[in-house]
Amino acid sequence: MRTKFLVCLLLAVCLGMGRANAYSAQAYAVLDADTGVLLDGANETQQLPMASTTKIMTGLLAAESGALQKIVTVSGVSAGVEGSSMYLKQGEQLSLQDVLYGLMLCSGNDAAACIAENLGGQTAFVRRMNKRAQQLGLRNTHFDNPSGLDGKTHHTTAQELAQLTAAALKNPVFAQIVATQSYTSGTRTMVNHNKLLRMYPDAIGVKTGYTRTAGRCLVSAAKRNGRTVVAVTLHDGDDWNDHMHMLDAAFSSLREKRVGQAGDTAAPISVQSGTKQKIQAVYQEDLTTQLFDREQAEIQISHADFLYAPVQQGDICGSAKLLCNGAVLDETALICAQSVALDPAQEDTGLLEKFRHWWDAVRKREAVYENYRGLRAES
Numbered sequence: 001m002r003t004k005f006l007v008c009l010l011l012a013v014c015l016g017m018g019r020a021n022a023y024s025a026q027a028y029a030v031l032d033a034d035t036g037v038l039l040d041g042a043n044e045t046q047q048l049p050m051a052s053t054t055k056i057m058t059g060l061l062a063a064e065s066g067a068l069q070k071i072v073t074v075s076g077v078s079a080g081v082e083g084s085s086m087y088l089k090q091g092e093q094l095s096l097q098d099v100l101y102g103l104m105l106c107s108g109n110d111a112a113a114c115i116a117e118n119l120g121g122q123t124a125f126v127r128r129m130n131k132r133a134q135q136l137g138l139r140n141t142h143f144d145n146p147s148g149l150d151g152k153t154h155h156t157t158a159q160e161l162a163q164l165t166a167a168a169l170k171n172p173v174f175a176q177i178v179a180t181q182s183y184t185s186g187t188r189t190m191v192n193h194n195k196l197l198r199m200y201p202d203a204i205g206v207k208t209g210y211t212r213t214a215g216r217c218l219v220s221a222a223k224r225n226g227r228t229v230v231a232v233t234l235h236d237g238d239d240w241n242d243h244m245h246m247l248d249a250a251f252s253s254l255r256e257k258r259v260g261q262a263g264d265t266a267a268p269i270s271v272q273s274g275t276k277q278k279i280q281a282v283y284q285e286d287l288t289t290q291l292f293d294r295e296q297a298e299i300q301i302s303h304a305d306f307l308y309a310p311v312q313q314g315d316i317c318g319s320a321k322l323l324c325n326g327a328v329l330d331e332t333a334l335i336c337a338q339s340v341a342l343d344p345a346q347e348d349t350g351l352l353e354k355f356r357h358w359w360d361a362v363r364k365r366e367a368v369y370e371n372y373r374g375l376r377a378e379s
Contacts, residue, residue, distance in 0.1 A: 023246070025236035026215070029158035030246050033166035033221065033228040035325040037295050039250050044159040047140050048234045051209030051217045052084065052107045053161060054148030056168050057129050059104050062115050063173040068097035070118070078114040083149060086111045086190060094185065101183045104174075105192040107208060112147035122146065133160075136167055150213045158232045165206055165219050165230045178205030178221075196220050200244055202251075204228070222247045225254060227290060253293040259322055259330075260287035266301050266320055266334050274309030274340040281317050281334040289322050289329040297324045303334055311340040 027043035038044065062068070071093055079090040086102030088110045096118060103111035116125035122145070129143040138160040144151030156164075169175050181198065182191045196203040202222040209217035215235035220243045222229055231246040233239050260266065260283045267281045281303055291297055303318025318334035 023233065023236065023242040024238040025158075025233035025242060027158040028231070028233045028236070028242070028246070029162045030250050031159070031162035031166060031230045031232075032250075032292055032295065032324075033169055033230045034329070035295065035327040036163065036166060037292070037325050038159060038162075039229070039253070039292050039294055040246065041159060045140065045157050047155045047157055049150055049154060049211065049214035050148060050156045050161055050234060051211045051214040052109075052148040053156075053207045053209040053217045053219050053232075054143060054146065054154070055103050055107065055112060055209075056161070056165055056207050056219060057132065057143065058112050058115060058125075058146040059100060059177070060164075060168040060171060060174055061125070061128060061132060062096065062100045062103070062119065063168075063171045063177070065096075065119055067119065068095065068100060068173070070096045072096055072099065072114065072118045074110075074114055075117060078110050078117055081109045081113045081147065083109040083147065085109060086188075088114060098185045098188075101177055101180070101185070101190055102188075104177050104207065105180065105183060105190040107193055109147040109149065112145075116146045133164070136164060138164060148209055148211070148214075150211050158234050161219060161234075162230045162232045165221065165232070166228075169205070169221060169228065169230075175205070178207065194220070195240060196243060199240065200247065202247070206230075218243060220247065222251075224251050225290060227251075227254065227292075229292075250292060254290050256288060256290050257297065258286060258288045259297070259299055260320065260332075262286050262332075263337075265337070267303055267318070269303055269317060269336075270306040271311060271340050272306050272308050273343060273346040274307075274311065275343045276338070276340045279307070279311060279317075279340055280337040282337045283320060283332050284316075284335045285332040287320055287322055287330055287332050289324070291324065295324055297322055297329065299323075301334070307336070307340075309340050309342040309346075311336050311338075313337065313339040 027046050029044040030040040074088045074092045076090045079088045084107045086106040086108030099111045099114050102108040116122040133141045141156040141160045142153050144154035193208045202224045204223050205221050207219045216239050218233050218239040220231045229250045231243050262285050265280045268278045300321045315336045316333045317336050321331040322329045
């Protein structure tokens with residue numbers, strides 16, 4: 001009995017640890033950047049230090065500032081910051097855009113200090129970092145500085161860091177910079193520390209990080225078949241290999257799903273004053289998407305309450321959207337499948353009906369006929 005109990009206990013422990021030990025990371029998360037759906041993870045909600053992956057937020061705020069063409073003068077404080085550096089010199093003048101490249105490619109702590117100094121000062125900038133985190137719904141993320149040096153309350157989670165990255169990649173300036181392998185300005189050439197840009201064909205960024213406390217931290221993103229995946233590892237001694245395996249595993253689960261075909265019936269619509277009382281609304285084009293494991297799509301069909309005769313075949317009468325977690329993956333118009341002539345006996349609809357027609361046109365009123373129908377990726 002005792003032996004059986006120990007075997008069961010060991011099995012339970014192994015099963016419990018299996019997910020956490022799938023990779024070398026203390027915590028990791030794999031996220032669909034388009035939908036925000038968590039595709040894989042372990043300890044993904046655990047608060048941990050994140051080292052220089054902090055610069056994703058710093059870089060996003062700089063990219064959003066609208067001041068990248070501003071010429072800044074490097075202060076002695078910025079030039080003297082400890083840690084990784086783009087080697088700014090006191091008194092040097094360069095554009096804030098060049099500093100942003102130094103931040104994201106060289107992981108320059110001096111670049112982070114320079115950005116903060118020129119965008120309101122460090123105290124105000126860190127306040128903005130935390131405010132932006134709140135706006136993005138990152139409740140377990142807090143920044144003490146713009147560079148990622150260890151701090152008592154400087155932490156995030158793997159999942160929230162992935163969510164931050166997904167939001168940052170929607171900024172075209174940020175996305176372009178983190179995907180750049182090398183950048184030259186004047187006599188300075190900067191090479192991106194993110195080796196995955198050279199190791200993984202679909203990689204599009206984004207940031208490395210390391211301190212003794214945080215260990216090796218890495219945020220990567222890759223795009224394949226039009227879909228973007230973000231992977232995050234915190235305190236991971238084998239991060240390059242882990243990320244390639246994570247990204248491969250995510251993309252290998254991608255399955256095409258055809259929800260509606262052009263010409264298929266989407267909904268019936270009533271017709272007023274016509275020779276027919278109803279027509280069929282059909283999809284103008286195919287409605288298709290690709291879904292990862294763990295994802296579920298929903299159709300939202302919208303169309304007018306009713307149509308007034310005459311109705312012409314092919315008239316647009318609504319729309320269909322394919323959604324996943326609120327993100328639109330595909331959409332198409334709905335068109336009338338048949339023509340309906342005006343019935344002369346019903347031509348005079350009366351003042352009340354004419355007023356309703358006018359009011360509907362003013363409000364561009366639509367009714368949701370079929371809100372949601374669950375669809376999962378086929379294995």
